[in-house]
Amino acid sequence: MKEKVIITQGRYLASAVKKEQYPAEPRPEIVFMGRSNVGKSSLLNSLTRVRNLARVSGQPGKTQTINFYEIGAKIEGIEERKDFYLVDLPGYGYAKTGREKRELWAKFIKEYLLSSKNLQFVCQLIDIRHEPMPSDIEMFHWLLENDLPVLLVATKADKLGRTAALQSAAAIRRSMGISTIDVLPYSSLKNEGRSELLDVIASVLVQ
Numbered sequence: 001m002k003e004k005v006i007i008t009q010g011r012y013l014a015s016a017v018k019k020e021q022y023p024a025e026p027r028p029e030i031v032f033m034g035r036s037n038v039g040k041s042s043l044l045n046s047l048t049r050v051r052n053l054a055r056v057s058g059q060p061g062k063t064q065t066i067n068f069y070e071i072g073a074k075i076e077g078i079e080e081r082k083d084f085y086l087v088d089l090p091g092y093g094y095a096k097t098g099r100e101k102r103e104l105w106a107k108f109i110k111e112y113l114l115s116s117k118n119l120q121f122v123c124q125l126i127d128i129r130h131e132p133m134p135s136d137i138e139m140f141h142w143l144l145e146n147d148l149p150v151l152l153v154a155t156k157a158d159k160l161g162r163t164a165a166l167q168s169a170a171a172i173r174r175s176m177g178i179s180t181i182d183v184l185p186y187s188s189l190k191n192e193g194r195s196e197l198l199d200v201i202a203s204v205l206v207q
């Protein structure tokens with residue numbers, strides 16, 4: 001099957017620990033967030049097909065910066081290349097991080113989310129094998145309250161069989177308290193969910 005979206009380039013651009021370090025060039029931004037170890041870096045690598053674009057780590061809670069990746073895509077039926085940013089936020093809810101640090105994290109992240117003028121939507125990642133944690137639910141509702149569009153992505157879908165994966169996606173939806181929200185199962189190992197997520201990205205880029 002011919003793909004509707006082809007990523008033509010992807011590279012790490014910059015890391016930010018403060019506002020002044022956000023990229024100067026305005027481009028549409030698609031944001032990825034979730035608890036440490038949920039599979040964010042793996043998903044970025046799978047989505048872009050750029051190996052080691054984002055660092056996959058066995059050690060959770062490592063990334064404490066907002067990382068910007070510069071991506072180019074060719075979208076079916078569109079002449080010019082679309083350039084945008086994928087934005088990797090540091091993982092939240094890491095137990096070993098002290099409360100003070102966690103609050104600083106939340107302040108920094110929320111400041112970014114509220115100030116970005118080019119944010120298209122937020123992919124919030126939840127491990128398909130687990131019920132959402134209180135920190136996931138809190139973050140989800142904070143995003144909605146602030147009118148930030150959210151797509152829930154259930155990661156590591158290959159760890160469950162098809163039926164269990166669908167049940168789990170439904171359970172995630174229920175836990176979040178919004179029955180109409182989409183939950184997209186994704187496996188970075190098998191690239192499952194990749195073309196669906198690329199389609200969502202394409203639809204916001206061509207608007």
Ligand SMILES: Nc1nc2c(ncn2[C@@H]2O[C@H](COP(=O)(O)OP(=O)(O)O)[C@@H](O)[C@H]2O)c(=O)[nH]1
Binds near residue numbers: 037040043056060061
């Ligand atoms: N089986 C499976 N393992 C995954 C998948 N995505 C990530 N992992 C594993 O989960 C761990 C954390 O992944 P990573 O991408 O670093 O998570 P991050 O901390 O959210 O960036 C690593 O050991 C990955 O190999 C997936 O789709 N399937």
Ligand SMILES: [Mg+2]
Binds near residue numbers: 041042054055056
């Ligand atoms: Mg990571």
